[in-house]
Amino acid sequence: MAPTVRPTVAQPLSPHLQIYRWTWTMAMSVFHRITGTALYGGAALVAIWLVALASGPAAYGTVAWFFGSIVGRLVLFVYTWILMHHMLGGLRHFIWDLGYGFDRAQRMGLARATLIGSVILTVLIWALALTLR
Amino acid sequence: MADNRQNTNVTMRTPRARVKGLGASGHGAGHFWTQRLTAAANAPLMLAFVVIVALMANRPYPEAVALMSHPVVALILILAVISVTAHMRIGMQVIIEDYVHDKKLKLLSLLANNFYAVVVAVACLYAILRVSLGKLV
Known part of the structure; x- marks a missing residue:
């Protein structure tokens, strides 16, 4: 077998994201990665919150004040939604892993359900949290 | 990746590597499986974590510590921290491997990813144990 010689001309690349027409499944796939990355960063907030609780009343007071503020609540609200979206996206992957949901209609339905379901769950969680306190 | 060629002499791979079947990455489908397991x-x-955070809101310090000290709460949080940090470490590694192509930057990113995941995990676990076992109030 002759050794392969790498050509010196630039190889054609496969079309990238900006070439394709956006579809629901594609958008939800990209969004799954984005939400995963956001949760990755948000894990630091959880660590700060827990370490503050372990550090004493003064440290916890500061952190609790931030998360109770308008900005803090907004962060928590968006964080809840991102978490729910990533969770439903993961469940969608489980459905696919088991071999179901590959038809066009099912794919679209699952992609839409991920977005709509995440919004409903987020609103439900906050409504319950705010009314049951 | 399975090697289905008839004549396997034409390869740089050792017979042992073929038998182990772990591919170029060296870990086969291990990451895929761990990612599903932790998911x-x-x-x-x-979901339990969200409930705990909602219960913690607006509580004065001694009550917050008391809630976190409850064995069920502490156990759920410890399990969540272990599972989540393992999940996010692999997830970010895949993203880095997909998008960062510069070798040095890739290596640094992978290092940083591991350090970050471990620091977050250990900080959370230490704090949970300190609060639940430490008699802070």
């Missing part, structure tokens, strides 16, 4: 654990654990 399955994360779903109920993070």
Whole structure:
């Protein structure tokens, strides 16, 4: 077998994201990665919150004040939604892993359900949290 | 990747490597499996985590410590921290491997990813144990 010689001309690349027409499944796939990355960063907030609780009343007071503020609540609200979206996206992957949901209609339905379901769950969680306190 | 060629002499791979079947990455489908395993654990654990955070809101310090000290709460949080940090470490590694092509930057990113995941995990676990066992109030 002759050794392969790498050509010196630039190889054609496969079309990238900006070439394709956006579809629901594609958008939800990209969004799954984005939400995963956001949760990755948000894990630091959880660590700060827990370490503050372990550090004493003064440290916890500061952190609790931030998360109770308008900005803090907004962060928590968006964080809840991102978490729910990533969770439903993961469940969608489980459905696919088991071999179901590959038809066009099912794919679209699952992609839409991920977005709509995440919004409903987020609103439900906050409504319950705010009314049951 | 399975090697289905008839004549396997034409390869640089050792017979042992072929038998182990772990591919170029050296870990085969291990990451895929761990990612699914931790995902399955994360779903109920993070729903419980959301409830715990909602219960913690607006509590004065001694009550917050008392709630966190409850064995069920502490156990759920410890399990969640372990599962989530393992999940996010692999997830970010895949993203880095997909998008960072510069060798040095890739190596640094992978290092940083591991350090970050471990620091977050250990900080959370230490704090949970300190609060639940430390008699802070």
